[in-house]
Amino acid sequence: MELNRQTAELALKEASESNPGAWTDHTRYVARACKNIALHCKTLSADQAYVYGLLHDIGRYAGVSSEKHLIDGYRYCMKRGWEKAAQICISHAFMIQDIDTSIGKFDVSEDDYLFMKEFVANAVYDDYDRLVQLCDALAMPTGFCLLEKRFVDVTIRYGFHPATISRWKKVIEIKEMFETQTGCSVYTLLPGVVENSFR
Numbered sequence: 001m002e003l004n005r006q007t008a009e010l011a012l013k014e015a016s017e018s019n020p021g022a023w024t025d026h027t028r029y030v031a032r033a034c035k036n037i038a039l040h041c042k043t044l045s046a047d048q049a050y051v052y053g054l055l056h057d058i059g060r061y062a063g064v065s066s067e068k069h070l071i072d073g074y075r076y077c078m079k080r081g082w083e084k085a086a087q088i089c090i091s092h093a094f095m096i097q098d099i100d101t102s103i104g105k106f107d108v109s110e111d112d113y114l115f116m117k118e119f120v121a122n123a124v125y126d127d128y129d130r131l132v133q134l135c136d137a138l139a140m141p142t143g144f145c146l147l148e149k150r151f152v153d154v155t156i157r158y159g160f161h162p163a164t165i166s167r168w169k170k171v172i173e174i175k176e177m178f179e180t181q182t183g184c185s186v187y188t189l190l191p192g193v194v195e196n197s198f199r
């Protein structure tokens with residue numbers, strides 16, 4: 001099945017029906033942030049970026065889970081031949097390529113854990129992986145937000161982990177990397193970011 005905006009939208013619609021939740025609203029904002037930022041990057045396709053954003057949490061179709069949603073999403077996409085989207089289903093949670101930097105629970109089998117550990121260590125990231133890592137931290141279910149707001153939101157829900165500060169630093173570094181490409185603050189590309197951050 002070809003991966004395009006339509007097939008990705010349909011996949012998200014079906015997933016949101018099988019496991020309704022705020023995650024789908026978050027996902028839509030992630031996708032829009034990816035598209036808006038990619039539009040200002042010479043080497044990225046806005047359509048591709050949008051689709052990868054839309055699919056990054058698709059593993060949540062399988063129900064409420066922690067890190068299991070990463071491998072569920074990977075398998076979902078691989079089954080359809082969407083290899084890069086599959087990689088992003090895992091890579092978006094590992095801006096640092098080390099399984100021990102996870103903030104979630106590995107509610108997966110031993111084999112799946114080992115697979116993810118190897119996958120994360122060996123994956124070669126490109127700007128699409130990094131863009132989704134960044135945009136995942138720029139979107140709440142209610143809209144775009146200041147990175148720091150999302151950092152606190154995630155930390156309240158998942159707790160403070162040994163890698164929390166390193167993860168924040170990495171995301172800030174990725175934001176700066178994209179701003180070098182776009183030539184502007186990424187926040188200027190996110191409509192409503194001020195209203196949603198300070199609501």
Ligand SMILES: [Fe+2]
Pocket residue numbers: 026027030056057136
């Ligand atoms: Fe996400």
